[in-house]
Amino acid sequence: MPQRVSTQSCQAPHNPKVAGSNPTPATIETAGQRPRVGKYDPPAMAVTRGFNHVATLTTDCDRHAEFYGRAFGAEVTFRMEADGAHPRMFILDLGGGAALNVFEVEEQDILGERRQQGGRGAIDHFAIAVETRGELEVVKERIVDAGGEVGEIQRLGEDWSLFFRDIDGMELEVVAPDAEGDG
Secondary structure, three states: OOOOOOOOOOOOOOOOOOOOOOOOHHHOOOOOOOOOOOOOOOOOOOOOOOOOEEEEEEOOHHHHHHHHHHHHOOEEEEEEOOEOOEOOEEEEEEEOOEEEEEEEOOHHHOOOOOOOOOOOOOOOOOEEEOOOHHHHHHHHHHHHHOOOEEOOOEEEOOEEEEEEEOOOOOEEEEEEEOOOOOO
8 A cells, every 4th residue: 555645744753762753643644544633533544344243133043053154164153042032142153253143033023024125124235255256156056055045146346246045035245356367
């Protein structure tokens, strides 16, 4: 990533042993970040590192875990039985620090139409990332083998995209970056 050059006054880096080397926030810049002017000036780059998990609902945690295990190699890393108002729950590790937190509820407690865009609530779908188009092709076969429904792999912006329906009928997506020669 190219480093931006500050138009603010250039000062030597802060060195506590050298008097006068304590630069003001407006004069500090590092690669990929802009100088901070005020106390509440937002950072130039996101302070997050991505999603930790997506919470989803199912009528059968075991069936859900089996599908995602077969299709994506997901592993159950946590199980909790229903306890009072808290439903039965599994955490499925999808790799790369991402997980599905799956809650088992009655069919009537799942609102909306899972098969219709715009009918699924405020969050329409999520996408699972894979590294290459080749992996996307393999995952497509695995989804079918696990009992899911798949569309065709297509270009969507700068990525390769595959929409699918999981074992509960929820439409989701798998995405791979477009590497040179992938197409």
